[in-house]
Amino acid sequence: MKRRRSRKGRDRPGVEDLLDQLADSGSEPEPRQRNGAERGRGFARDLDLRRHAELFGALVEHDFDYLMGQKFATGPRALSDLLPQSVLGRAQNGHGLFTDEYGTGLRFPDATFDRILTVLEKTDPNLRSERVRHRRGKMLARFADWIFEHIEDPELELVVDGAPLFGVDFLAGQAVNTREFLTGLVLAGFMDDWSTRKTAMLQHKRTFEGLPFLIGGGEIWIVDRERFEMCGLRDPGSSVLLEDQLRMLRDLGVICRDSKARYSYPEHDQEFFRRRLGDGVSDDLAMIWISARFGYAALLGAFVMDAIDTYDKFVVDLCWGGFDTQLAGRIQRYFLDRDGKQLVDDRYLLDLIHFAAKRNDPPLILSSSHRRFIQFEPGSAVPTLLNHWRFVQGEPVYDIKLGHARVPASELYDSARQRLRSIGHDVPKARFLGKNDRGDD
Numbered sequence: 001m002k003r004r005r006s007r008k009g010r011d012r013p014g015v016e017d018l019l020d021q022l023a024d025s026g027s028e029p030e031p032r033q034r035n036g037a038e039r040g041r042g043f044a045r046d047l048d049l050r051r052h053a054e055l056f057g058a059l060v061e062h063d064f065d066y067l068m069g070q071k072f073a074t075g076p077r078a079l080s081d082l083l084p085q086s087v088l089g090r091a092q093n094g095h096g097l098f099t100d101e102y103g104t105g106l107r108f109p110d111a112t113f114d115r116i117l118t119v120l121e122k123t124d125p126n127l128r129s130e131r132v133r134h135r136r137g138k139m140l141a142r143f144a145d146w147i148f149e150h151i152e153d154p155e156l157e158l159v160v161d162g163a164p165l166f167g168v169d170f171l172a173g174q175a176v177n178t179r180e181f182l183t184g185l186v187l188a189g190f191m192d193d194w195s196t197r198k199t200a201m202l203q204h205k206r207t208f209e210g211l212p213f214l215i216g217g218g219e220i221w222i223v224d225r226e227r228f229e230m231c232g233l234r235d236p237g238s239s240v241l242l243e244d245q246l247r248m249l250r251d252l253g254v255i256c257r258d259s260k261a262r263y264s265y266p267e268h269d270q271e272f273f274r275r276r277l278g279d280g281v282s283d284d285l286a287m288i289w290i291s292a293r294f295g296y297a298a299l300l301g302a303f304v305m306d307a308i309d310t311y312d313k314f315v316v317d318l319c320w321g322g323f324d325t326q327l328a329g330r331i332q333r334y335f336l337d338r339d340g341k342q343l344v345d346d347r348y349l350l351d352l353i354h355f356a357a358k359r360n361d362p363p364l365i366l367s368s369s370h371r372r373f374i375q376f377e378p379g380s381a382v383p384t385l386l387n388h389w390r391f392v393q394g395e396p397v398y399d400i401k402l403g404h405a406r407v408p409a410s411e412l413y414d415s416a417r418q419r420l421r422s423i424g425h426d427v428p429k430a431r432f433l434g435k436n437d438r439g440d441d
Helices: 015-024 053-068 076-093 113-120 129-149 178-190 194-203 225-230 243-251 283-294 296-311 323-339 346-356 384-393 409-422
Strands: 044-046 105-107 155-157 175-177 217-224 268-276
Touching: 053 076, 053 113, 076 105, 076 113, 076 129, 076 296, 113 129, 129 296, 129 323, 155 178, 175 178, 175 296, 178 283, 178 296, 178 323, 178 346, 194 217, 194 346, 217 225, 225 268, 283 296, 283 346, 283 384, 283 409, 296 323, 296 384, 384 409
Parallel strands: 044 105
Antiparallel strands: 155 175, 217 268
């Protein structure tokens, strides 16, 4: 059933009227990119949030309501804390409903998570920024406590305090092997870690077709918010800063130095600093490799760690290096102390990064978000993550479109199959269900 959020009693701004006002204002910014057409798709117009605050607010509400109306494998309570993050990405990139009548993307580069919630809290006080951030952080902390409370159990039921992990319906009632689930957690927790990616490039020097193996990436550092904003560094993830530039930022107190100190929002925040240009890892391919190599319980563990990485982006209590990597490191150290060796051998981490790199062969520029993994795409009776599991199992899959770019499932599964064959793991060619099939075989 589709989840819809009630907006009773609200006099919604007319989005079309606001777009007409923008067109008539004579203040249309220069398009960021062109596709040869005078107007339409391929353009992206950058708008200033202060000058176009009313339009921004209308589009935020419109886009949030649209997303809440889609079908997900979770309920409205979890979605209300998750989807503002999706709206933020769509606002910054001119995706979703952030377009004009010609399909031109309307980008708000200065949109922030808090500014999205400032709009939404007007009709739902429960969506105040500090409340959302506290709930997200509390959920992560509770999960970490739960993991170590049950780390010695042979099996885990993926339910915490009477609810499935992160509110995801298909995790309810699942009893999984603990070591396998933790293996998935660790693998996904390190696949974005920059030091691990650098090691992967040293270990795997070539792609599956013999080309140089290169991958982009960076590090999450905690910054002083006021000083960061004053230095004018809007997006440190878009380009690589030189070492002396980074040293200067540390000397100025923009980037924090003490990894042992406690940091919290709003005095501090976390920012992604790019260390190497280039594409990263496809989360879809990563999930497929993990499930093919370690099974369903590991797939669910990797999926949960992907959810952790998503929710950790906007919390109050900040975690040095990211909550996902820190939790994965804690699990590895636990088993090292107990057994004299880590739960997951480092070579598996390097193999995963090599396999799932977008620029390995065949190339695949796709990486589904947590929101996309739990979404029922049009024509599918299962969420995207479970469609991937069906593919690994050789079961018929749904012919869906994936990610923002709407990559056909056939393209993903063909690429995954070729890559799996390159590492000696054969799976059948994807068989697609008809439109009227539910795949309950």
